[in-house]
Amino acid sequence: MNVFDIIGPVMVGPSSSHTAGASRAGKVARQLLGAAPAKAEIILYGSFACTYRGHGTDKAIIGGLLGFDADDVRMIDSFALAKRQGLEFKFVKGSSDKYHPNTAKIRLQGSGGEDTTVVVSSVGGGAIKVVEINGIEVSFSADYYTTVIINRDKAGVVAEMAAVLAENQINIAFMRLFRQANINQAIMVVETDQPVSQDVQACLKKILHIKKVLVIEPLSA
Incomplete structure (x- = not known):
């Protein structure tokens, strides 16, 4: 406490x-x-x-x-x-x-x-x-730097996302994947120790099957 x-x-x-x-x-x-x-x-x-x-x-x-x-x-x-x-x-x-x-x-x-x-x-x-x-159930608090990625539910997308963050020295604190199989869509919620810059966001958007990248600043800051 x-x-x-x-x-x-x-x-x-x-x-x-x-x-x-x-x-x-x-x-x-x-x-x-x-x-x-x-x-x-x-x-x-x-x-x-x-x-x-x-x-x-x-x-x-x-x-x-x-x-x-x-x-x-x-x-x-x-x-x-x-x-x-x-x-x-x-x-x-x-x-x-x-x-x-x-x-x-x-x-x-x-x-x-x-x-x-x-x-x-x-x-x-x-x-x-x-x-x-x-319409997709998720669960996060927005206490960290949070990147919400909306993507098609395809193999390899998570690995490519993690590689981009690692290349830019961004450490993942928590990562969860939420899926809705009937529409082949997923939402990645990636909470990081460092902010995700606009340049890194642009790199993420270039990954095949990623449709949208949204960044939330820590609400407790």
């Missing part, structure tokens, strides 16, 4: 789960879109759906979608700032026993045609867990 576990995160808002965790959910969804979102539909589950206005969960998620950190005072005015930046958004109450009680499904569209659907749970103390990307 460390000091963070006892006193919680530095943040704007009354609740580490409902505001700090919510803002981080929005921010990681933005990074998984790979662009500034132009439209957002946020489906809230469990206690998120019951208390989102009173606890500022809605403003926190929108602040995260704008790229704000959990302690950014602009979070208070996130709705007005979103409208000023042309971000259209709406909140919907959902119902499901599948997810953690503090969960949001965030559907995003970018102005350049980008789109993604990310399901994120706020698991306490400001920590989050990404549990689904575009």
Whole structure:
């Protein structure tokens, strides 16, 4: 146990789960879109759906979608700032026993045609867990430098990815592969000790069968 576990995160808002965790959910969804979102539909589950206005969960998620950190005072005015930046958004109450009680499904569209659907749970103390990307179940916290690679499920892709990182002196801390066999698609979640630069990302994108490379900066940084 460390000091963070006892006193919680530095943040704007009354609740580490409902505001700090919510803002981080929005921010990681933005990074998984790979662009500034132009439209957002946020489906809230469990206690998120019951208390989102009173606890500022809605403003926190929108602040995260704008790229704000959990302690950014602009979070208070996130709705007005979103409208000023042309971000259209709406909140919907959902119902499901599948997810953690503090969960949001965030559907995003970018102005350049980008789109993604990310399901994120706020698991306490400001920590989050990404549990689904575009219908594929995943599991990661975004506490490390995290590279999310969407690829066709073919032999050799993992080995080539690891070789590129090794050539660039990037050490893999954790690596998991999540697959959906019926659509022949996989998602690699690669957590590293060093950041993955744009040059390295470009090398990864050249690997046959890799469709998209997305990088998430550590949310705890």
